[in-house]
Amino acid sequence: MLKLDKAKPADFSPHLKSRFRVAAGKKSHELELVEAKDSGIKVAKSAKRRSPFSLLFKGAAGKPLPQQMYRIEHPKLGAMDLFIVPVQADESGCYYEAIFN
16 A cells, blocks of 8 residues: 555556546546646755655546545555646546645
């Protein structure tokens, strides 16, 4: 299982283009991981924390999920609680971002 407090973009990169299941009330949605990106902000090792990064997911077209905390599951990474925010929507789908500080 992935520990989110220790997670890095490299933990997610092998899972690009894979599906994550999102529990939203009584419904379940699938999101595809399309990007795991380092912010470029370097944190001093003495700070004892990781460099910020973000994940970008793509979901089905239509009404986007509202920004909030969701239980997200992946077959290899396990279950995790992520705060996702809709950042873009077009005819191909809705995009969501999760930021790790």
